[in-house]
Amino acid sequence: MLMNKRGFHRTVLAAAAGAALLGAGLPQAQAQQTFKLTIASSHPTSLPWVGLMSTLFVPEVNKRVAALNKGYKIEWREAYGGQLYKMNATLSSVQSGVADIGWVFHNLEAAKMPLSQFATVTPFATGDVRLLLEVANEMNEKVPALKAEWDRNNLVFLGASGVDTYHLFTKTPITTYADLKGKKISAPGAVGLWLRGSGAVPVDGSLTSYYTDIQTGVSEGTISIATGILPNKIYEVAPYVTTVDIGALYNGGMAMNKDSFNALPADVQKIVKEVGLEYSRTLGKTLMERYEAALKAIASQGASQAVPVKVAPLAPGEREKWVSTMPNLAGEWAKSNAARGPAADIVKTYMEELRKRGVKPARDWDKEL
Numbered sequence: 018m019l020m021n022k023r024g025f026h027r028t029v030l031a032a033a034a035g036a037a038l039l040g041a042g043l044p045q046a047q048a049q050q051t052f053k054l055t056i057a058s059s060h061p062t063s064l065p066w067v068g069l070m071s072t073l074f075v076p077e078v079n080k081r082v083a084a085l086n087k088g089y090k091i092e093w094r095e096a097y098g099g100q101l102y103k104m105n106a107t108l109s110s111v112q113s114g115v116a117d118i119g120w121v122f123h124n125l126e127a128a129k130m131p132l133s134q135f136a137t138v139t140p141f142a143t144g145d146v147r148l149l150l151e152v153a154n155e156m157n158e159k160v161p162a163l164k165a166e167w168d169r170n171n172l173v174f175l176g177a178s179g180v181d182t183y184h185l186f187t188k189t190p191i192t193t194y195a196d197l198k199g200k201k202i203s204a205p206g207a208v209g210l211w212l213r214g215s216g217a218v219p220v221d222g223s224l225t226s227y228y229t230d231i232q233t234g235v236s237e238g239t240i241s242i243a244t245g246i247l248p249n250k251i252y253e254v255a256p257y258v259t260t261v262d263i264g265a266l267y268n269g270g271m272a273m274n275k276d277s278f279n280a281l282p283a284d285v286q287k288i289v290k291e292v293g294l295e296y297s298r299t300l301g302k303t304l305m306e307r308y309e310a311a312l313k314a315i316a317s318q319g320a321s322q323a324v325p326v327k328v329a330p331l332a333p334g335e336r337e338k339w340v341s342t343m344p345n346l347a348g349e350w351a352k353s354n355a356a357r358g359p360a361a362d363i364v365k366t367y368m369e370e371l372r373k374r375g376v377k378p379a380r381d382w383d384k385e386l
Contacts, residue, residue: 051090052281057116059107060225061098063248065303066178067120070271071095074296081288089285104223107269112171117277118289120178122223123269125206130166131354135363136179136267137207138350141340141379143371144182146265147301152370153177153267154297160366162358172272175293178300180242181308183208183263186255187238188231192331194338203227203239211240211263214342227251243311244304252319258312258328261336265304271296340379347382361386 056075062068075093082089102110108126111119123130124137136142136149143149154177157163167174185191187200198216202209203226209219220236224245230236231254238255239246240263246252271293278286312328319326331339347364354360368383 049088049090050282051092052285053092053094054117054277055094055096055101055115056118057096057101057110058120059099059102059104059122060120060223061248064224064245065307066180066300067097069296069300069303070118070120071097073299074271074292077292077295078288081292082285085284085288087282087284089282099225104225108170108172111272111274114274114276116274118175118271118273121172121269121272122205124208124266125223126269127207129170132162132358132360132363133166133269134207134350135347135360135367138210138346139364139367139378139380139382140183140211140264140343140346141262142264142368142382143376143378144262144265145376146179146181146304147298148371148374148376149265149267150177150179150297150301152367152374153179153270154294155370156363156366157270160359160363162363165358167272168275171275173275173278173290175271175273175290176295176297176300177267177270178297179265179267179304181244181304181311182265183211183240183242184261185238185257185259186241186246186251187257187259188255189237190257190327190329191238191259192329192335194331194335194342200238201236203230203236203241205268208240208266210346211343213344213346215339224249224251228254231255243315244307247311247315247318250318252315252326253322256319256322256324256326258315258326260312260328260330261339337379343380345382345385348385351386 056070058067058070060067062071079091082091101115104122105125107119107122108129110116111121123133127134157174191197194215200217201220202212202217203220203222205223206221212219222230227239228249228251231238273289316326316328351361351364364386365383368378
């Protein structure tokens with residue numbers, strides 16, 4: 018067995034077996050080659066962007082590799098739900114080879130992947146995560162500066178991940194934009210930017226920490242997603258659901274350690290990348306299907322708890338106040354990242370690609386650069 022420093026393993030049957038095949042007049046390519054790969058995530062499989070790694074990516078890669086009929090086989094070690102690392106180590110763990118493939122939560126990696134935050138600084142753009150991921154995948158392929166961020170971190174981008182549109186989930190009712198003032202609101206990493214101008218205090222966290230944070234008073238609610246709130250039962254401690262439609266978010270993606278990727282045969286590399294994009298497309302469809310069902314399930318499952326769940330929109334005109342009173346997030350971001358790459362051009366490309374697909378953003382961030 019051969020092992021490189023990144024933890025990627027490849028096993029080839031004994032040389033005698035290969036010699037026997039040659040002696041029988043069979044091509045050497047038929048000798049069994051087994052590639053041992055670890056695929057992992059900080060979050061559990063109950064979340065769609067993790068679950069599809071196990072239910073779609075792994076079996077589909079196996080199927081296509083077997084169809085090559087070259088004697089290749091992948092032995093997977095699957096380690097989800099923080100078995101190998103937590104949410105603050107999704108990039109470094111794949112980068113260093115703790116996992117060969119993993120979900121990289123780039124919203125928590127603004128220092129290492131600054132240009133990839135373009136969707137975070139353009140909220141209220143679109144609630145259609147299918148279109149969002151389509152654009153993100155295309156940009157990661159065609160925009161050199163975005164490709165370079167993955168490459169520089171020893172990663173190969175496989176497919177974008179994202180989440181359904183964001184709403185408020187709080188301990189007490191929020192009916193107007195002004196109600197946010199003084200509230201401690203949990204949000205992952207750069208998503209806390211969306212609270213700027215509201216008077217709310219962002220508290221860093223993720224779906225794996227919100228329940229305890231709200232329960233213990235570290236925060237008083239969260240900006241989050243229905244498909245994540247439901248399986249984590251966060252509505253039990255945050256029963257007031259205020260629908261805002263802040264927008265779907267491109268939050269990272271599945272990536273592979275570059276050394277592990279380079280050690281694979283070219284035709285297996287091709288399969289891994291193709292199935293990565295299939296994972297992303299399926300995720301978009303899955304999230305759109307689950308979103309409405311998740312909101313309804315939160316309401317029904319929380320109906321009999323001590324403080325029943327209440328789902329209601331912001332009062333009329335309040336969403337518009339939120340949109341218009343936000344600072345110029347995209348402009349500030351583009352200016353602060355100008356030395357790191359074409360940040361302004363990335364925002365323009367993103368917004369233009371959304372409009373090409375029929376999206377009408379609530380705020381034209383690219384026109385404020």
